Amino acid sequence: MNIGRGVTSTPWVWLTGGMISLCIFAVLGVSLLIGWQGLHYFWPNIVYKFEVRNQSGGTDTFYGEIYQESDVATRQLIEAGVDVAKPEAPTQARYLIRIGHRESEQHDFLSVLAQDVSSIRAPAQLAVIERSRGGVMYGQPVSFLNDGALHTRVFDNDELHNILAITHLQLDTIRHIEKNQIGKVNYQLEQLRLKQRSVEQKGQQPPVELLAEKTRLDEEYAELERRLLEARKVLKDDRLNVKVRTGAMIQVPMANIVDVWYPNNMSAPEKLLHWMKQVKRFIIGESREANSEGGVFPAIFGTVLMVLLMSILVMPLGVLTAVYLHEYAAKNRFTTTIRIAIANLAGVPSVVYGVFGLGFFVYFIGGSIDSLFYSESLPAPTFGTPGILWSSLTLALLTLPVVIVSTEEACRVFPRRFATVLWLWVQQNPKRFSGLFCRWQRPR
Numbered sequence: 001m002n003i004g005r006g007v008t009s010t011p012w013v014w015l016t017g018g019m020i021s022l023c024i025f026a027v028l029g030v031s032l033l034i035g036w037q038g039l040h041y042f043w044p045n046i047v048y049k050f051e052v053r054n055q056s057g058g059t060d061t062f063y064g065e066i067y068q069e070s071d072v073a074t075r076q077l078i079e080a081g082v083d084v085a086k087p088e089a090p091t092q093a094r095y096l097i098r099i100g101h102r103e104s105e106q107h108d109f110l111s112v113l114a115q116d117v118s119s120i121r122a123p124a125q126l127a128v129i130e131r132s133r134g135g136v137m138y139g140q141p142v143s144f145l146n147d148g149a150l151h152t153r154v155f156d157n158d159e160l161h162n163i164l165a166i167t168h169l170q171l172d173t174i175r176h177i178e179k180n181q182i183g184k185v186n187y188q189l190e191q192l193r194l195k196q197r198s199v200e201q202k203g204q205q206p207p208v209e210l211l212a213e214k215t216r217l218d219e220e221y222a223e224l225e226r227r228l229l230e231a232r233k234v235l236k237d238d239r240l241n242v243k244v245r246t247g248a249m250i251q252v253p254m255a256n257i258v259d260v261w262y263p264n265n266m267s268a269p270e271k272l273l274h275w276m277k278q279v280k281r282f283i284i285g286e287s288r289e290a291n292s293e294g295g296v297f298p299a300i301f302g303t304v305l306m307v308l309l310m311s312i313l314v315m316p317l318g319v320l321t322a323v324y325l326h327e328y329a330a331k332n333r334f335t336t337t338i339r340i341a342i343a344n345l346a347g348v349p350s351v352v353y354g355v356f357g358l359g360f361f362v363y364f365i366g367g368s369i370d371s372l373f374y375s376e377s378l379p380a381p382t383f384g385t386p387g388i389l390w391s392s393l394t395l396a397l398l399t400l401p402v403v404i405v406s407t408e409e410a411c412r413v414f415p416r417r418f419a420t421v422l423w424l425w426v427q428q429n430p431k432r433f434s435g436l437f438c439r440w441q442r443p444r
Contacts, residue, residue: 039279044266044271045263046263046264047065047263049062050062050063050064050119051119053118064098065098069094069096071094073091074089074090074091094114096111097112101134101244125140126140127261128260130258131258133256135293139243139244139250141242141260144160144163144239145237145238146238164260170234185224189221239254283297309396313392314396322411325338325339345400353395353398356397357394362386362390366383366384367381370384
């Protein structure tokens, strides 16, 4: 009977293993595809100069990268009223070109048919200019304006990067003054303001020491503000003159430039180094332009911190609750009701937990804390505002029923007599258990 049963179940075992292997390969394939598409974005592609025929019979010049090439059905173009040069062909080639310079072009991409492109060239002088505001810009750097003096011949990549390095050092000095020095003084002034308001709420006059400290901080703030204005004045007139597709000369502030590179004039090792630098900047950099550009480090840090706080809160409570319900709780209507409630909570949509967390944790708990301990800072909230702490608590509530159900199922699957025998053996042979444990931990 046992042999026949094993032979009969063998095809199902192989079928299950094959389906699991297929799912694993599918997940790996999707992950590799997403990774390739994402990492390919940072590769310095060739920048072309396109001559495109317009509707009036003339030609327009565009600078940009070929973002995508696709084929469009000829019948679809004819039905849309497009004049097709070769109507006998089943499909027509189409280019999706990233042209950038959104403040003048009003869009980042241009879609044109291959038949409308009269010429495609890749001049070595074309550069990609990554800006902190306004997105990417394509053009030809011609000259550099520094303190009113015009410096030509900035086509050299090393020379341009030296100018950018000096600019970035000056920007770091400005950020240091803003965030560290002025930020510290602002924090001290805010604390003094809250102390003064707390004293006034009690019907008392602020002490002389507090007013003297506020006067000193105001003078220090004025001095830091003067230094900040001087540092900004140094960068105010530093501009890069760039020749765009229309032939006009655009002045780009150097403080707005993140990086400049010439992809048409780069070798393969230079492109690889640039790709690694762009990936590093994306991972550890800060976001900008409403999280549409820049890096993702703040998002990664916030997510990891929120998950860690959630795990610290939910794991001990969930495991202990499951062990108590399975091993110690009496089998009555009360525990049955609790299990039903936990199972129902595991099926509640996450948006319901989000609304509950906003109303209970943020508005009720946080607002109560502000009213009791931070009344002098109201109406500006201290704890009564969405944050990582309240998000972690809400996520812990969302995960807690799942942890309880999973742990209780694991306890139910594991035979109780095995656990009892193992515990008795450990109590009777503590030395042998410690020896086996140490041998298991020993590196091989």
